[in-house]
Each structure stands twice: as C-alpha cells, then as structure tokens.
Amino acid sequence: MTSLRQKALELTLERKPVIITASKKTSDYYGMLVFDDSKMQKYLPKEAYLAIKGSIDKGSKIDNKVADMVATGMKAWAIEMGATHYTHWFQPLTEGTAEKHDSFMDPIGGGKVIENFSGKLLVQQEPDASSFPNGGIRSTFEARGYTAWDPSSPAFIMDDTLCIPTIFISYTGELLDNKAPLLKALAAVDKAAVDVCHYFDKDVQKVISYLGWEQEYFLIDTALFDIRPDLVLTDRSLLGKGSAKNQQLEDQYFGTIPERVQEFMKELEIEGYKLGLPLKTRHNEVAPNQFEVAPVYAECNLAVDQNLLTMILMRRIAKKHNFKCVMHEKPFKGVNGSGKHNNWSLGTDTGINLLQPGKNPKSNLIFLTFLANVFMAVYKYEDLLKASIASAGNAHRLGANEAPPAIISVFMGGQLTKMIDSIVAKLTDHKMSASEKTELKLDIGRIPELILDSTDRNRTSPFAFTGNKFEFRAVGSAANCSSPMTVLNTAMASTLVEFKKEVDALITKGTSKEDALLQIIRKFFTESKPIRFDGNNYSDEWKAEAKKRGLNDEGMVPKILELWNTPKAKKLFESMKVLSNVELEARTEVKHELFIKKLDIEAKVLTDMVMNQIIPVCIDYQTSLIENVKGLKDIFGESGMKEIAGNRIELIKEMSTHITSAKKLVKDMEAAIEKVHGTSHAKDGSIMMATKVSPYFEQIRDHIDALEGIVDDAKWPLPKYRELLFIR
Numbered sequence: 026m027t028s029l030r031q032k033a034l035e036l037t038l039e040r041k042p043v044i045i046t047a048s049k050k051t052s053d054y055y056g057m058l059v060f061d062d063s064k065m066q067k068y069l070p071k072e073a074y075l076a077i078k079g080s081i082d083k084g085s086k087i088d089n090k091v092a093d094m095v096a097t098g099m100k101a102w103a104i105e106m107g108a109t110h111y112t113h114w115f116q117p118l119t120e121g122t123a124e125k126h127d128s129f130m131d132p133i134g135g136g137k138v139i140e141n142f143s144g145k146l147l148v149q150q151e152p153d154a155s156s157f158p159n160g161g162i163r164s165t166f167e168a169r170g171y172t173a174w175d176p177s178s179p180a181f182i183m184d185d186t187l188c189i190p191t192i193f194i195s196y197t198g199e200l201l202d203n204k205a206p207l208l209k210a211l212a213a214v215d216k217a218a219v220d221v222c223h224y225f226d227k228d229v230q231k232v233i234s235y236l237g238w239e240q241e242y243f244l245i246d247t248a249l250f251d252i253r254p255d256l257v258l259t260d261r262s263l264l265g266k267g268s269a270k271n272q273q274l275e276d277q278y279f280g281t282i283p284e285r286v287q288e289f290m291k292e293l294e295i296e297g298y299k300l301g302l303p304l305k306t307r308h309n310e311v312a313p314n315q316f317e318v319a320p321v322y323a324e325c326n327l328a329v330d331q332n333l334l335t336m337i338l339m340r341r342i343a344k345k346h347n348f349k350c351v352m353h354e355k356p357f358k359g360v361n362g363s364g365k366h367n368n369w370s371l372g373t374d375t376g377i378n379l380l381q382p383g384k385n386p387k388s389n390l391i392f393l394t395f396l397a398n399v400f401m402a403v404y405k406y407e408d409l410l411k412a413s414i415a416s417a418g419n420a421h422r423l424g425a426n427e428a429p430p431a432i433i434s435v436f437m438g439g440q441l442t443k444m445i446d447s448i449v450a451k452l453t454d455h456k457m458s459a460s461e462k463t464e465l466k467l468d469i470g471r472i473p474e475l476i477l478d479s480t481d482r483n484r485t486s487p488f489a490f491t492g493n494k495f496e497f498r499a500v501g502s503a504a505n506c507s508s509p510m511t512v513l514n515t516a517m518a519s520t521l522v523e524f525k526k527e528v529d530a531l532i533t534k535g536t537s538k539e540d541a542l543l544q545i546i547r548k549f550f551t552e553s554k555p556i557r558f559d560g561n562n563y564s565d566e567w568k569a570e571a572k573k574r575g576l577n578d579e580g581m582v583p584k585i586l587e588l589w590n591t592p593k594a595k596k597l598f599e600s601m602k603v604l605s606n607v608e609l610e611a612r613t614e615v616k617h618e619l620f621i622k623k624l625d626i627e628a629k630v631l632t633d634m635v636m637n638q639i640i641p642v643c644i645d646y647q648t649s650l651i652e653n654v655k656g657l658k659d660i661f662g663e664s665g666m667k668e669i670a671g672n673r674i675e676l677i678k679e680m681s682t683h684i685t686s687a688k689k690l691v692k693d694m695e696a697a698i699e700k701v702h703g704t705s706h707a708k709d710g711s712i713m714m715a716t717k718v719s720p721y722f723e724q725i726r727d728h729i730d731a732l733e734g735i736v737d738d739a740k741w742p743l744p745k746y747r748e749l750l751f752i753r
C-alpha cells in the first residue's frame with residue numbers, strides 16, 4: 026500500500042480517546058474567562074458600570090472618561106487572569122474573525138516597563154484596512170480603517186490575550202464588517218417592534234431579537250485528513266467514490282456518540298463554559314462522522330459572537346483529539362452536508378416572547394400581529410433572505426434535496442394554518458358586530474392548545490415555525506450568522522413600520538384601535554399567503570407551484586448574490602439605516618470575489634490531484650496490467666491469452682478512456698478559468714465560474730471515481746470515503 030495512506034490508516038486505527046475530566050462542577054467556573062456582569066461590578070467604579078449597562082440596554086454612548094475607567098478595570102482583571110496582550114476581535118467580510126495582538130507592555134525608560142491599557146486603546150484600533158476585503162470602497166474613499174469597541178458583547182480571554190469584540194469601519198464611515206450592520210438591524214427592529222408593542226402595552230421599552238443556533242460539523246481523523254490536498258486546502262473532498270455504506274441505514278442520527286468524539290465534546294463544553302458559551306445540546310447528525318452542538322439562545326449580537334467563538338474552539342480542541350473539525354457545507358458527496366439552523370424570536374424587556382401565543386385573547390392578538398408581520402417580512406424579502414445565505418459552499422446544498430431548497434417558504438403546520446385561515450375569513454373590513462367578535466376571540470383563544478398539539482415538523486422547510494420561534498434552516502455551517510440575521514431583522518423592522526403606518530391611518534380615520542389592528546392583520550395574512558407552504562419543499566410540484574406564486578426560484582449562487590444589489594434591497598437597507606447603497610454594492614462585489622476565489626482554488630487543487638497524484642498511479646497500475654497480459658501471451662499465445670485475459674484487456678481500454686478524458690477535461694477547465702480571469706467585473710466572472718467552470722468538477726470527478734473503482738486498493742494514494750467517514 027502507498028506508504029502515506031498506510032501510515033495514516035495505522036495511526037488512525039491505533040488512536041485512543043484523549044480522556045477529559047472536569048475537576049469542578051460547571052457553575053464553579055462558568056464564564057471565568059469573560060468580563061461579564063459580576064466582573065464589571067467588581068472591577069469598575071459604579072459610574073462606569075452603569076454607563077456600560079446603559080450602553081448595553083439602550084445603546085447610549087460611552088465617553089472618554091468612562092472608557093478609561095473601563096480599560097483600567099478590564100486590564101486589572103485580565104492581568105490577574107494571566108493575560109499579557111489585548112486585541113480587537115472583529116468580523117471582516119470573510120467567513121471568519123480577525124485579530125491583531127498588542128502587548129500591554131509599555132517601556133518607561135531605565136530598562137523598565139509597565140502594563141498599560143487606556144480607554145483610547147479600548148475604544149479604537151487601526152488595523153490595516155487594505156488587507157481585508159472591501160469591495161472597492163477603499164479606492165473610492167480612503168485606505169485607512171479602524172475597529173471600534175462593541176460594549177454590548179463582553180470582552181473575554183483566549184490564551185494570553187484579552188479579546189475585545191469590535192466593529193470594523195473605513196475612515197469615512199463605511200461599514201467593512203459583518204457586525205456593524207447587524208447592530209444597526211437590531212436597533213431598527215427594536216424601535217419598530219417597540220412602537221407596535223405600544224398598541225398593547227405602554228410598559229415595553231425594548232424588544233430584543235434572540236438567536237439560538239445549531240452548528241453541524243464533521244470530525245475527520247487528522248492523519249487521514251492531512252494527506253488529502255482537497256480537504257487541507259478547500260475543506261471539502263473534490264474526489265472520492267462513495268462508500269458502500271453511507272447514511273442509508275439511518276443508524277447514525279442520535280446513535281451512541283463514539284468515545285473519541287465524546288471526549289472532544291466534553292472538552293469543547295468545558296472550555297466553552299469558561300468562555301460563557303451556554304452549550305446545551307450535543308448529538309450525532311444524519312451523516313456518518315457528522316455531529317451537532319447547540320447552545321441556549323441569547324440576544325442576537327451576543328449569540329453571533331458566541332457562535333464564532335465556538336467555531337474557533339471547535340477547530341482548536343478537535344486538534345487535541347486528533348480530529349479535523351470540518352464546517353464546510355458539503356464536504357462529502359452522497360451524504361448530507363452541514364448547516365447552521367438559526368432559531369429566531371423577538372421578546373420584550375417585560376418578558377414576553379412576541380412569537381408565542383399567550384394565555385388570553387389579548388396576548389394572542391399580540392402573537393397574531395407579530396406572526397402576520399413575520400409572514401409579510403419573509404414574503405416581501407424572500408429573495409434577500411436567500412441572498413443572505415448564498416455562498417460557494419452552500420451552493421452544493423441549495424436546491425439539492427437537503428436542508429435549503431432554492432425557494433424560500435414558511436411552514437406553519439396544518440392545524441395552525443387552518444386556524445389562521447379561519448380567523449382571516451372571520452375578519453372583515455368593516456366594524457364587527459359583537460357576536461362576530463366573540464366568535465373571533467374564541468378562535469384566537471384556542472391558538473395555544475393548537476400549538477401544543479401540533480407536533481408535525483416539516484424538515485424540508487427552509488423557514489419553519491416551531492412553537493414559539495422560527496427556524497431558518499438554510500444557513501451554511503461555515504457562515505457567519507450575522508448576514509441572515511441582519512436581513513431578517515431589517516426586513517422585520519421595515520414590515521413593522523409599514524404595519525404601524527397602516528394601522529395608524531385607519532385609527533386617524535376613526536376606526537377603533539382593535540378593529541384597525543385586526544384589519545391590517547387580515548391584510549398582511551392575505552397578501553403574504555403565497556409564502557406559506559406546508560408540503561414537501563423538495564418536490565417538483567412545489568417548484569412549479571412556487572413559480573405560479575411568483576416566488577424567486579433562482580438556484581445559481583452568483584445570480585442570487587446579485588439580489589443584494591437591486592433597487593428593492595437598496596431601498597430596504599437605506600430606509601432602515603442599516604447599509605448604504607455604496608456599502609451594499611461593495612458587499613455584493615466582495616461576495617462575488619469570494620465565490621470566484623474559492624472555485625479558483627478548488628480548480629487548481631483538483632488539477633494538481635488529478636495530474637500529479639491520481640493519473641501517475643493509474644498509469645502504473647495500467648502498466649502492470651499490460652505486463653501481465655504480455656506475459657500471458659508469451660505462455661498461452663495470442664488466442665489462448667484472449668480467452669483467459671479478455672477482461673483485463675477491457676480494463677486497460679477502460680482506464681485509457683478515463684485517463685484521456687480526465688486529462689482533456691482538466692485542460693478545458695484551465696482554459697475556461699483563463700476566461701474568468703479575463704473578465705473585468707466580478708459579477709461576470711462569478712457567473713462564468715458557476716456556468717462554465719464548475720460543471721467540469723463533476724465531470725472530472727466521475728472519471729477519477731471510476732478509476733478508483735478499478736485500481737488496486739493498495740496503490741490508491743488518497744484515503745477513501747469509507748476510511749474518512751467511518752474510522753474514529
């Protein structure tokens with residue numbers, strides 16, 4: 026057997042679980058590495074503590090004097106915890122996070138140093154903006170950019186470094202990251218939802234958007250992973266014949282967690298708890314070697330940071346257990362890919378979940394109001410929601426009969442749908458009589474029991490109501506949740522503003538508040554009806570039906586990315602003060618560029634593997650077959666040999682066909698890529714990548730996977746699917 030694969034297999038088979046034991050109970054160390062409320066109370070003067078609370082609760086500004094006090098307190102705590110450095114932790118328009126570490130150390134002359142950290146350093150830092158994607162903003166404006174402290178997400182310690190969550194902006198104020206627009210979207214939905222809540226309850230002062238993510242991932246043994254260039258460089262397998270057994274027996278989901286994996290999960294939880302990550306659920310997923318982790322939900326901005334931090338921890342801790350943690354959306358052909366479900370709800374500072382029916386008709390009316398607004402928001406902006414999750418990695422899942430179909434729709438469940446339709450039918454556009462109202466109230470009052478009863482869950486829906494929250498299931502596993510959460514919350518904010526405008530217009534004309542609300546609820550439910558779909562989202566009937574309903578059915582990622590760049594998108598984001606036209610255009614450009622770069626890398630890796638790793642091995646094996654046939658001919662003569670070795674001659678021919686075809690396709694693909702590089706607009710380039718380059722991937726793969734089925738297993742250089750996916 027090829028020595029590298031042999032060695033990797035031996036290593037993998039000999040692995041023992043790395044046993045992890047927690048020395049204390051969780052509550053004794055939970056959040057020890059976070060500058061959370063209790064540390065703020067201990068390390069900050071009261072004035073600074075209250076200022077931060079105000080900033081978290083009301084978004085109020087923090088002045089320089091307070092910033093200095095906070096910096097002093099944070100430094101004292103961080104140094105006590107053994108930190109020597111600090112960094113602004115931010116989320117550029119790539120998939121991950123970025124950081125630039127500086128030491129607290131400051132020379133004071135005479136060969137002495139002190140630990141220094143001021144409010145100025147806490148509030149602002151200047152990383153080189155030109156090293157991060159900006160979609161052309163720099164050339165039109167200024168090269169410099171800066172990071173600015175986000176007090177609403179707590180600082181934390183990783184290794185020896187105090188990490189301060191920040192936003193990243195250009196010197197002229199354009200947003201260059203994923204966090205800043207999210208914060209603006211959250212502020213917009215807060216304001217719009219509070220205004221609507223005031224129809225029901227004047228005490229509501231804040232509406233909080235909540236996110237509970239579920240992160241899917243694969244664990245692959247490092248020894249096997251490291252000798253596959255495709256996995257190392259692109260996080261997905263570009264080649265590989267399916268394993269005889271994959272997920273068809275459905276014996277993996279919720280099965281016993283393998284011991285090595287269990288120890289990884291334990292350590293992830295322990296380290297996560299130290300960082301205040303409320304990791305709650307762990308289990309196997311559908312595909313072999315695929316797992317999931319989910320926390321208790323949190324305020325959206327915090328939850329996004331927690332997800333990014335969890336992803337960092339997962340990659341690091343996996344290494345200690347000799348695993349690679351793969352969060353690509355489709356690392357293996359023929360088995361499920363990985364998503365990141367985004368569970369979302371809105372709640373008030375008075376403790377009401379606005380997406381949960383209450384105990385009486387009044388609170389159910391609040392529920393119906395917000396439900397009608399969610400339907401309308403998703404209906405109006407379904408295209409943008411799809412754009413928010415589109416990426417090169419997610420392209421392999423979109424519309425491919427798993428998690429996200431290429432058409433966005435909302436699932437409500439049969440009983441609740443019936444009830445809503447019945448309520449809508451009972452609503453009128455005139456003043457209702459007392460008996461009409463009583464009947465309606467009875468219906469509205471019955472909603473909670475319906476939800477409790479309705480256990481049917483449609484796994485094919487991209488946006489499903491699950492009792493007291495919506496679950497957006499189309500998000501990619503490697504993605505930053507900011508993008509979908511920014512779109513969803515902005516769409517909701519704009520819809521709520523529209524709702525209030527219409528209700529107020531009726532009230533001004535003399536309609537009672539309750540009737541006005543009911544009329545607009547009816548209008549929203551009726552208008553948004555096309556977005557509701559409870560059937561099988563993967564079926565061809567739905568595709569035809571959705572077309573009739575006028576829903577966006579675009580499945581090609583570059584074209585979906587263009588949906589960021591429409592007059593409709595610009596109007597939404599500008600009116601809600603979330604992103605300007607320039608910023609939207611820049612973002613679209615960055616997304617196209619990222620798409621091109623990813624496919625370009627994949628094509629190069631594929632070329633290398635085919636030409637330098639696979640074909641030489643195939644030719645060697647073919648040569649040995651030829652030698653064998655020649656030998657047989659020497660012994661048995663031409664006609665005798667044909668009888669015994671006929672199938673070997675066929676194999677030699679078959680191999681030649683695959684080798685020649687694969688080589689030709691690789692050459693053709695290279696020529697197609699040249700053309701992509703010749704385009705002057707990122708949009709044209711990415712469309713060309715999707716239409717002219719990407720089809721070669723599968724065609725080349727088909728030939729190589731066929732060769733994998735012919736060549737002596739001992740000679741095949743790459744770890745096979747059965748090894749990658751089943752050994753642990």
Ligand code: ADP
Pocket residue numbers: 235236237238239306319320321322368369370378493494
């Ligand atoms: P399932 O896999 O059945 O969908 P999980 O328990 O794996 O459910 O995940 C559900 C997720 O939804 C968790 O992250 C949980 O914290 C989150 N969640 C629960 N209630 C809410 C809510 N009101 N708002 C937002 N997220 C929520």
Ligand code: MG
Pocket residue numbers: 239366496
């Ligand atoms: Mg779920």
